[in-house]
Amino acid sequence: MDRRQEIVKQNEKNVEKTHELYEATPAVDIYENDNEILLHADMPGVVKENISVDIDNGTLSISGVRKLETEGAATYEEFSDVEYVRSFSVPQTIDVEKVEAELKDGVLRLHLPKSEAAKPRQIEIKTA
Amino acid sequence: MFTRLSDIDRMFGAMDLLRNKMDRLFSDYDRSSLSDPAFTLRSNSPRTNLLESGDTFEVQAEVPGVSKEDLNIKIQGNYLEISGKRSVETPEGYKIHRNERGSSSFSRSFSLPDEIDAEKVEAALKDGILYLKLPRSETAKPKMIEINTA
Structure with a gap:
């Protein structure tokens, strides 16, 4: 077999996946009260369509892809297209059906309501 | 061979x-x-890009969670200053688990390669990114000079 072919094949055989975009970790704030867990994440430049929020088996993963519209030559660039990725462990008591997400000014706000069973309950003592 | x-x-x-x-x-x-x-x-100051196309400069700055009212843009000649403040408020009645996005005020100034026509500057805030379109002033544009025949 021709050596040249072998070399070409070797390149294709390279199974290691390289990401096309840089991955960045968004800064987050996490709050909690009796009813829900609140998560705020900075994702400047990401549009709603490019955000995905997954909850699977106790892991919440958020991912947002930023595609900037640029024209002209860059004199300097300090930020560029990026993929914001971060995952968290969430308690199983989160009501996955009722999770809500909103995006405003490049900040993603996630409301993770707790299921009824997990909410703290005050127990009344009956007098006999 | x-x-x-x-x-x-x-x-x-x-x-x-x-x-x-x-x-x-x-x-x-x-x-x-x-x-x-x-x-x-x-780093308090927002990250920025400076792009140049024809007669306009474009400045992009990352300002997540900053509202339009909290941003100030000043231009004088070829000097540009972007300043503002970001307020992150803890919602009432919530316990804080993690706090990475702090409130901050920032200011950043640039000397652009050419003078800017401050009247025609356009600024837009979209998805947490500030886009500034800065046209070059007339005096900074190259001029064709006609040669008179004697």
Whole structure:
């Protein structure tokens, strides 16, 4: 077999996946009260369509892809297209059906309501 | 002759491999600084891009969670200053588990390569990024000079 072919094949055989975009970790704030867990994440430049929020088996993963519209030559660039990725462990008591997400000014706000069973309950003592 | 050619191929193959490795080394290095949350936190000033196309400059700045009212843009000649403040309020009645997005005020100034026509500057705030379109002033534009025939 021709050596040249072998070399070409070797390149294709390279199974290691390289990401096309840089991955960045968004800064987050996490709050909690009796009813829900609140998560705020900075994702400047990401549009709603490019955000995905997954909850699977106790892991919440958020991912947002930023595609900037640029024209002209860059004199300097300090930020560029990026993929914001971060995952968290969430308690199983989160009501996955009722999770809500909103995006405003490049900040993603996630409301993770707790299921009824997990909410703290005050127990009344009956007098006999 | 054939063996020679294959030798050359192999050599180039090895060089490609090395180049790929070097590329990855640099991109990994970049990535580590980009993905480090501390990097984005400690630097108060927003990251910016400066683009140039024809007669306009475009400045983009990352300002997540900053409203239009909290941003100030000042232009004088070729001097541009972007300042503002970001307020992150803890919602009432919530316990804080993690607080990485701090309130901060920032200010950043630039000297642009040319003078700007301050009257025609357009600013837009979209998805946490500030876009500034800065047209060059007339005096800074190149002028054609006609040659008079004597």
